[in-house]
Amino acid sequence: MKKNSIYFLTIVLSILIAGCSVFKAPSSKKDESSENAAAKEEEKKGDFTAYDEVITEKAQTDSGLFIIHKVEENYYFELPDTLLEREILLVSRISGLTPNLSFGGAGMKARSQQVIRFQRKDKQILLRHVSYTNVADMEQPIYQSVKNNNFEPVIQSFKIQTIAEDSSTVVIEADDFFTSDIPLISALNDSQRKKFKVKRLDGSRSFVQHMRSYPKNVEVRHVLTYEADAPPADAEAGTLSLEMNQSMIVLPDEPMMPRLADNRVGYFSIEQYDYGMNKQKAFQREYITKWQLVPKDKEAYARGELVEPVKPIVYYLDPATPMEWRPYLKQGIEDWQKAFENAGFKNAIIAKDPPSEEEDPEFSPEDVRYSVIRYITTPIQNAQGPHVHDPRTGEILESDILWYHNVMNLLRNWYLVQTAAANPEARNVEFSEELMGQLIRFVAAHEVGHTLGLPHNWGYQLRLSGRFIAFT
Ligand SMILES: [Zn+2]
DSSP, X not given: OOGGGGGGSOOOXXXXXXXXXXXXXXXXXXXXXXXXXXXXXXXXXXXXXXXXXXXXXXXXXXOSSSEEEEETTEEEEEEEGGGTTOOEEEEEEEEEOOTTSOSOOTTEESSSOEEEEEEEETTEEXXXXXXXXXXXXXXXXXXXXXXXXXXXXXXXXXXXXXXXXXXXXXXXXXXXXXXSOOGGGOSOOHHHHHXXXXXXXXXXXXXXXXXXXXXXXXXXXXXXXXXXXXXXXXXXXXXXXXXXXEEEEEOOSSOOOOOBOOTTSOOOEEEEEETTSOOSSOEEEEEEOBOOOOBSSHHHHHTTOOBOBSSOEEEEEOTTSOGGGHXXXXXXXXXXXXXXXXXXXXXXXXXXXXXXXXTOTTOOTTSTTOEEEEEEOSSOOOEEOOOEEOTTTOXXXXXXXXXXXXXXXXXXXXXXXXHXXXXXXXXXXXXXXXXXXXXXXXXXXXXXXXXXXXXXXXXXXXXXXXXXXXXX
């Protein structure tokens, strides 16, 4: 099969407006510090309910990026002071999908990735939405203007329920946020609401399934139920329920050194206006999206020897993947090893079967620490290769490829139509397992390529009005 036939596969671009490693999106941290000091003074007066009256002995506690408590029916976030103001990536995925909702599948992102921060305001914690459209160096006077002109929307206000004895953490109740109709984490966009005649979100039928805290991320699984006159399935029910997975991942302490985009080399990229650049205009920077590979042995790498990266790119197969296709999907992933060898890395990208419960009890395909090829059973004939990246630098942090079972039908059609005249093997309604396996391997490699930051291999690309115009 010729490579260009695959151009028909849809891709999901995670191109977002972004910032860079040195320059920051506007934050109001400095302004808050005096208010926080005042608030802490208040705390000494015992204005808050005692900690053990809120987080009682019945609490089930999970520690990580921040602490999660489940006390009977309620969930609480215990946020350390050190996490306040930190930029956190929010990735909203639909983990439980209803038929005919959209051109997607379980594991698909409900919207492009967002950045949030928790911020203290007296006795409240605010959840702010952070934009990386406009940035500047915090030390420069112009930063103040960037800040004033990019005021961060307040998504939610949480009342502080209690504080730790040493005032190092604050506790907020989290259920309401995940059972209310909040656009930033909702399952539906405006056009879907219109199409399915959604009247409202029913909080009484929306609930948190579970929350888990890991060292770098917190995962929240919740169900949102909407009243709808024309739901995409089960019309009689007048109801649309979707299961969501919200990943909150703290951005790396040390941002990766970004690489400037060059129109002559095709990469997905991120853009930002950087007002700290001492240019006589609103200067736009563009960085490519890429994984950060660091050689284990830097000296050997410098000598031109093949070395392993400190942290290889690992793709897991979905536990739902049929056994017969697993070897081919894994081959498609590891086919990229050769490309990395040309860049001096061996075993840079590795395919793995889903771990058993004993091997890794925390494994979850939605967990942002794991890149997974999600296996989706809908009639859609496609595959998609999106990724999650650090909006400051373009560093790809994770990726979940969406793999539709029915892509095999598309592959059969293509291969038959394009090669059957000269290829007896293709003159069948059903292909042999080996042949279909090779076609699957080819699409797996294609989608992995997208998640490495590569768009289609156009003849060349021309930037025009901020969009790629393609010529083949
Ligand atoms: Zn593609």
